[in-house]
Amino acid sequence: MTGTPVQAPTGAWTTGTLVEIDRTDRLVRLRLDVADRVDHLPGQHYVLRLRADDDYTASRSYSVASDPADSLLELMVECLPGGEVSGFLHDEAREGDVFEVRGPIGGWFTWTGDVPIVCVGGGTGVVPFVAMLRHARRIGAERLIRVCAVGRTRAELPYADELLAAGAFVALTRENLDGRVSAPPYLDELEPLVAGAERAYVCGSVGFASYATRLLGEVGVRADSIRVEQFGATA
Amino acid sequence: MPITRGFSGRPRRGRPSQDSTQRLPPGQYDTGAEWPTLTAEVTPHLVADEWTMTVDGLVDNPHTWSWRDLHALPGSTYFGDIHCVTTWSKLDTTFSGISVDTLLDIARPRPEAAHVMAHSTTGYTTNLPLDDVRGGRAWLVWEYDGRPLPPEHGGPVRLLVPHLYFWKSAKWITRLELMERDRPGFWEQNGYHDRGDPWLEQRYQGDP
Numbered sequence: 001m002t003g004t005p006v007q008a009p010t011g012a013w014t015t016g017t018l019v020e021i022d023r024t025d026r027l028v029r030l031r032l033d034v035a036d037r038v039d040h041l042p043g044q045h046y047v048l049r050l051r052a053d054d055d056y057t058a059s060r061s062y063s064v065a066s067d068p069a070d071s072l073l074e075l076m077v078e079c080l081p082g083g084e085v086s087g088f089l090h091d092e093a094r095e096g097d098v099f100e101v102r103g104p105i106g107g108w109f110t111w112t113g114d115v116p117i118v119c120v121g122g123g124t125g126v127v128p129f130v131a132m133l134r135h136a137r138r139i140g141a142e143r144l145i146r147v148c149a150v151g152r153t154r155a156e157l158p159y160a161d162e163l164l165a166a167g168a169f170v171a172l173t174r175e176n177l178d179g180r181v182s183a184p185p186y187l188d189e190l191e192p193l194v195a196g197a198e199r200a201y202v203c204g205s206v207g208f209a210s211y212a213t214r215l216l217g218e219v220g221v222r223a224d225s226i227r228v229e230q231f232g233a234t235a
Numbered sequence: 236m237p238i239t240r241g242f243s244g245r246p247r248r249g250r251p252s253q254d255s256t257q258r259l260p261p262g263q264y265d266t267g268a269e270w271p272t273l274t275a276e277v278t279p280h281l282v283a284d285e286w287t288m289t290v291d292g293l294v295d296n297p298h299t300w301s302w303r304d305l306h307a308l309p310g311s312t313y314f315g316d317i318h319c320v321t322t323w324s325k326l327d328t329t330f331s332g333i334s335v336d337t338l339l340d341i342a343r344p345r346p347e348a349a350h351v352m353a354h355s356t357t358g359y360t361t362n363l364p365l366d367d368v369r370g371g372r373a374w375l376v377w378e379y380d381g382r383p384l385p386p387e388h389g390g391p392v393r394l395l396v397p398h399l400y401f402w403k404s405a406k407w408i409t410r411l412e413l414m415e416r417d418r419p420g421f422w423e424q425n426g427y428h429d430r431g432d433p434w435l436e437q438r439y440q441g442d443p
Contacts, residue, residue: 013236084245
């Protein structure tokens with residue numbers, strides 16, 4: 001673990017009003033108007049809390065997909081089987097709903113466009129990298145960020161079209177993409193992305209994160225230059 | 236704070252027992268048989284025989300123990316619940332190792348020592364009040380449910396401070412540094428609370 005975490009902004013509990021929502025089978029994209037918003041750094045996350053009428057609450061953390069300059073806060077949530085919060089957001093939430101939110105949070109898994117980086121994301125693990133790519137585009141730092149996005153299918157990979165348009169390398173493991181036969185990323189596909197990067201970011205499920213960090217090690221990335229954000233559980 | 240339209244949450248009465256809901260601190264849910272992992276760094280794969288544990292800083296007798304040395308000390312087991320700041324709690328866990336008191340008794344903290352910094356082999360740090368790691372409230376553990384602690388959960392040895400949020404229970408611990416003044420550790424520099432009492436919901440800096 002090297003490098004000093006930047007002094008990242010943090011925000012208190014406030015409310016977010018749902019302005020836009022769209023969903024696919026397993027994903028729901030929320031765009032919220034956050035009261036008294038503290039601008040985040042790309043890579044930070046928010047906590048979203050649901051409250052029942054008997055004051056029972058359930059809260060979960062979600063990475064931010066939007067650029068800090070976006071007037072709305074964008075979250076992309078994967079609907080998990082039996083997911084108490086993700087299921088509600090996917091099935092029930094509608095425009096005009098008001099949620100408790102707290103953020104931004106986290107100062108380690110952030111990038112401000114200062115150093116060249118490589119990012120490897122699996123599934124909804126690409127979300128913080130979408131924020132970084134949007135940020136890079138706005139400040140003209142596209143040459144400093146390279147993204148490898150891994151999904152099962154194009155439909156299941158969040159922001160697949162946007163990632164491809166932004167020049168990300170996309171590896172699909174369950175279907176072919178253009179000329180590429182379905183497979184996880186190969187070492188020789190990662191090598192050009194890694195060249196020149198000072199830091200690496202890995203985001204995804206526990207299993208994906210351990211796979212991706214091992215892969216980065218095999219193409220010569222030092223373990224202490226890798227920052228990891230993982231989610232999900234082991235039994 | 237607003238009530239979420241249409242949200243009722245998981246049924247409260249249908250939970251395993253009334254007892255388990257009362258054991259959950261505010262804002263936490265019972266993760267059941269699952270054990271989520273959350274780390275900021277790459278999981279190190281450490282060889283237990285090469286690993287050492289040091290207690291130093293404001294102590295009269297700074298000391299380093301090998302894996303074998305620690306196993307020669309009287310053992311201690313924690314049976315109870317753990318709580319992660321990301322809102323999961325895991326009930327009825329069993330961790331075995333030794334009490335931190337055993338190490339402190341040997342290292343002998345100086346009177347001015349009031350805080351500790353736990354250091355991991357990865358460079359991860361977390362700060363705690365000294366009183367939170369003594370008096371039978373903290374352990375160094377190498378077994379979970381009677382089996383060796385897996386690397387992703389901090390094996391071979393992690394700190395266990397179950398009455399605080401679990402980021403205080405540093406994985407891959409290798410050193411406890413006793414200090415006079417508090418100093419923020421890794422997550423604490425990043426906005427997380429210096430103490431982290433789940434019953435007071437001390438999640439982030441600024442939480443009362």
